Amino acid sequence: MLQKTSHFMREANLIGGQWVQADSGATIDVINPATGLKLGTVPKSGKAETTRAIEAAQKAFESFKKTTAVERSKMLRALHDAMMDNQQPLAELLTMEQGKSLTESKGEIASSAAYILWFAEEARRIYGDVIPSPWGDRRIIVTKEPTGVIAAITPWNFPSSMLARKIGPAIAAGCTAVVKPASQTPYSGLAWGALCEEVGIPAGVVNVVTGSASEIGKELTTHPLVKKITFTGSTDVGKMLIEQSASTVKKVSMELGGNAPFLVFDDADLDRAVEGAVTAKYRNSGQTCVCTNRFFVQAGIYDRFVEKFAKASGALKVGPGLDDGVQQGPLIDDKAVEKVEEFIADAKAKGGKVVTGGNRHELGGTFFQPTVISEATPEMNFMKDEIFGPVAPIFRFETEEEAVSMANDTEFGLACYFYTSDLGRAFRVMEGLKYGMVGVNEGLITTPEAPFGGVKESGIGREGGHQGIEDYLDTKYVCIGGLGL
Numbered sequence: 421m422l423q424k425t426s427h428f429m430r431e432a433n434l435i436g437g438q439w440v441q442a443d444s445g446a447t448i449d450v451i452n453p454a455t456g457l458k459l460g461t462v463p464k465s466g467k468a469e470t471t472r473a474i475e476a477a478q479k480a481f482e483s484f485k486k487t488t489a490v491e492r493s494k495m496l497r498a499l500h501d502a503m504m505d506n507q508q509p510l511a512e513l514l515t516m517e518q519g520k521s522l523t524e525s526k527g528e529i530a531s532s533a534a535y536i537l538w539f540a541e542e543a544r545r546i547y548g549d550v551i552p553s554p555w556g557d558r559r560i561i562v563t564k565e566p567t568g569v570i571a572a573i574t575p576w577n578f579p580s581s582m583l584a585r586k587i588g589p590a591i592a593a594g595c596t597a598v599v600k601p602a603s604q605t606p607y608s609g610l611a612w613g614a615l616c617e618e619v620g621i622p623a624g625v626v627n628v629v630t631g632s633a634s635e636i637g638k639e640l641t642t643h644p645l646v647k648k649i650t651f652t653g654s655t656d657v658g659k660m661l662i663e664q665s666a667s668t669v670k671k672v673s674m675e676l677g678g679n680a681p682f683l684v685f686d687d688a689d690l691d692r693a694v695e696g697a698v699t700a701k702y703r704n705s706g707q708t709c710v711c712t713n714r715f716f717v718q719a720g721i722y723d724r725f726v727e728k729f730a731k732a733s734g735a736l737k738v739g740p741g742l743d744d745g746v747q748q749g750p751l752i753d754d755k756a757v758e759k760v761e762e763f764i765a766d767a768k769a770k771g772g773k774v775v776t777g778g779n780r781h782e783l784g785g786t787f788f789q790p791t792v793i794s795e796a797t798p799e800m801n802f803m804k805d806e807i808f809g810p811v812a813p814i815f816r817f818e819t820e821e822e823a824v825s826m827a828n829d830t831e832f833g834l835a836c837y838f839y840t841s842d843l844g845r846a847f848r849v850m851e852g853l854k855y856g857m858v859g860v861n862e863g864l865i866t867t868p869e870a871p872f873g874g875v876k877e878s879g880i881g882r883e884g885g886h887q888g889i890e891d892y893l894d895t896k897y898v899c900i901g902g903l904g905l
C-alpha cells in the first residue's frame with residue numbers, strides 16, 4: 421500500500437514553483453472514507469495565498485504564451501507518460517482519499533492521461549482563418565490566442581480527471597492555471613503539481629491551492645488577472661461563481677449537476693440494458709453527475725427488468741476500495757449517507773418498494789447497500805433532486821411520449837441513456853431528449869474525443885472533443901489594409 425512518504429502525496433501548496441504552507445500555518449485534515457482515519461493534512465490557504473498564485477500564473481504566462489505548439493504538445497505527452505508510469509501509486513492515493521475501488525481509480529488515472537494526450541494532439545491544431553476580403557486592398561485573418569490565467573475549481577468525485585480536462589486544454593492553448601481541488605480529496609489535485617514539476621513544465625504554469633473554498637473562490641472569480649473560470653461541482657455553487665465572475669466579465673465554463681434518466685423500452689435487449697444500468701448507476705457508488713438518477717421502464721418489460729437489475733445490484737461486492745474484487749466503495753462522508761437515507765424514507769412513505777438493499781452496509785462507516793426501489797412516482801424527491809448515491813428508483817411508463825416527457829421534466833440536462841432495438845424510436849427519442857449527452861444502448865459514454873457537457877442548468881461549455889479547447893482561446897480578427905492592390 422502507498423506510504424505517506426509517496427512523493428505524490430504533497431501536504432503543501434504549489435505556488436510559483438515553490439511548495440509552501442498557508443501563511444497562518446493552518447491545515448485541513450484529509451480523511452480516508454473507508455477507514456474514517458486521518459490520512460494527512462493540507463494547507464488551509466485563503467485570499468493572500470490565492471493572490472500570490474494568480475500573480476505567479478500571470479508572470480509565467482508572459483513567457484509561456486510564447487512557447488510553440490510543438491513544445492507544449494511535448495510537455496503534455498511527457499505528462500501523459502508520467503501519469504501512466506505512475507498509474508498504480510496515483511490510483512492508490514485516489515482510492516485512499518476518495519473511496520472508489522482501485523479498479524475505478526486506475527481507470528480514472530488512465531482517463532486523466534487520455535485527456536492529456538488528446539490535448540497534446542489538439543495543441544497542434546489550433547487553427548485560425550483567412551477570410552475572403554470584401555476589400556481589394558485589405559486582407560482579413562483570424563488568429564487564436566491563449567486567454568491568459570485560468571482558474572479551475574474541482575469536486576471530490578473525480579479528483580484527478582476533472583482537473584485533466586482543465587489543465588490539459590489550458591497548457592495546450594498556452595494558458596497558465598491556478599487550481600483549487602476539493603478539500604475532501606486534495607492529494608490527487610496536488611499530485612498534478614508534482615507531476616507537472618517532474619516533467620519540466622515551467623514553474624508557475626500550474627499552481628495548486630487548497631483551503632477555504634469561499635475565500636479562494638472569491639479571489640479567483642474577482643481578481644482582474646484571471647480571465648476564465650472553469651468549475652465542476654454543484655449547480656448552486658456554479659451559479660454563485662457565475663455571479664461573482666460578472667464583476668470582471670470573465671469567461672465561464674460550468675459542469676454542474678445532472679438528473680440523468682435511463683429509459684428502457686419494451687423492445688430493448690434486456691440483458692444489455694441491465695448491464696448498462698449497473699454501470700450507469702453504481703459507478704463511484706452513484707456519486708457522479710452522469711450517474712442515472714431515474715430509471716423509466718416500459719410496462720411490458722418492467723417486472724423482468726426490476727428482477728434482473730435488483731439481482732445484479734445485490735451481487736455487487738461492497739468494501740474498502742483497496743481490497744481485491746471490490747466493486748463499490750464507501751460514500752464520501754456521513755452527510756452523503758444521511759441524504760441517501762432521506763431519499764429512501766421519502767420513497768417508502770410515498771409507496772415505493774425496496775426490492776434490494778435499502779440500508780447502511782454491515783461494514784459500517786459510510787458503506788451503503790446498492791438499493792433498488794420499484795414503483796417510483798414523480799412525487800418522490802428523486803424525481804427532482806440528485807441522489808448522488810447507490811439508490812436506483814424505477815418508474816413505470818406506458819408510451820414513448822410519456823417517457824420522454826418525464827425524462828425532460830427537470831431543470832437539468834447533462835447525460836441521459838435509453839435502450840431500444842427500434843431504429844425509428846432511437847432517432848425520435850434521441851432528438852426528443854433535452855440533454856447534452858445521450859447514450860443509446862450504452863451506459864458509459866465519456867471519452868476525451870467527445871464533448872462532455874450539459875444544457876439547461878447543467879452547465880455552460882464543453883470539455884473534451886475539439887470543442888474542449890475553445891474556451892481557453894481568444895479569437896482575434898486582424899484587418900491588414902493599405903496593401904495598394
Ligand code: ADP
Nearest residue numbers: 573574575601602603633634637652653654657
Ligand atoms: P459537491 O456537492 O460535489 O461537494 P460543491 O459545488 O460543493 O459540490 O464543490 C465543488 C467544488 O467547489 C469544491 O472544490 C468545493 O470546495 C468548491 N466550493 C464549494 N463552495 C464554494 C464557494 N463558495 N466558492 C468557491 N468554491 C466553492
